[in-house]
Amino acid sequence: MSVTYNFGFMDEHAKKEVRRSILKAISIPGYQVPYSSREMPMGRGFGTGGLQITLSLIGADETLKVIDQGSDDSVNAVNLRQFVELTCPGVNTTTHLNEATLIQSRHRIPEVPLTPNQTLVLQVPYPDPLVVVEPSEDKRKVMHGEADYARLLVKLYEDIVKFDEITISHRYPTRINGHYVIDPSPIPRWDVPKLNNSPALILFGAGREKKIYAVPPHTIAEPLAFDDVPFRVESFNDTHGNRRPCERCGATDSFLDEYINEDGSKRYQCSDSDYCDTVLAETKEAAHA
């Protein structure tokens, strides 16, 4: 027996609710809009928040790219892409950023800047940056409304006292349009500046925590920092202070993943596989020319 799903798996009422939540999320940049987060045929925590946004937005003429930790080939990306292919007949999927109109991503923002015609959907495990300093959601909602982030700043200050450095490697708290502070999902610090004045709309979906929030295009996004301890991104310099290149494509301007070889030595390679492939192809082309 063949089973026919509604286009996009979700029923139209569920899509409408997500769509209305997105409009409020855009209108109140950085505010976590609660929504009902329907059951999906995969566990919460496997990208259901991002997936519900993607399925609510997607149309038959869409070209979708799904990324997991920068790669189109890792298990979460492959599963979600196949699910969309199964439930959205007619939708194209791609691994090339420049072909995509809709991009769903886990833990990375692509290296190449997005365009105004693209929309980025990020999967979010923990949407509220205040949860480390305040356990009550009722109180956190008041703090967010008042833009009261004093206790979060104290937490960052305590890091500086203990370690001479803010020790947050990913999910770096970022203030949107001078008011709400968001958890920008587990993107590395490297990606945080891409939120600021982004050419494309960026949507965040937390399925388990039932929240949707947004950073509209051309909006100020400032990582929390202090005047005398500015925000800085990861350094990929070796012990001599030289920028490490990607060992596969040679790029010196991308976020690098660290791999351990069998002999214990370390190897560095682009995290964004599409970017790595593009640079590699360009290098080969230049060599042939």
Add this chain to the structure above:
Amino acid sequence: MSNLATTIPSVWQPHTQQQAYRQLMQAFANPGQIETLSDDALLLTLATLLDGATSLADVHGLIPALDYTRLETVTATPETAHFVLADGAQVPAFAPSLGTLESPEGGATLLLAITSVSEGNAYTLSGPGIDGVRNIALQGLNPAWLDARESWNAAFPMGVDILLLAGRKVLALPRTTSIKGA
């Protein structure tokens, strides 16, 4: 029997609404940017966004009875409705819901039917979603709406988000957009 999809008007079909929603989302993400929908903007926008989980106040009775029934929405007063539809030429004579400090998404979405929206330099917009400034011209909008909007949106994050609709065209003014007259 003929194909069902051809007998239901396009406005009520999921595919049309998905396309319209993407344009509405672009409109909200880029305040003042004019989107041209595939059908009458007023009805298509309502059909795209509303269902039984929402409430609507049609202040000036702009929706024909049959279409109103098809929206399957809950009727509410303009003071409490999620969506308030009004004739932009009239003066606002109600105070919409602004949400609360904790839950500002409770602020109403106002849909104002006006004569025309176009690029022009009657109003200069700035704020999130706008690279620098964006200029628009509006016809058939009573300036009292913009004054009222300013007071409704005075205490961010509370406020109202406005859609201006004229024919097939729509533009959005979320609460974060600042508007300066020429």
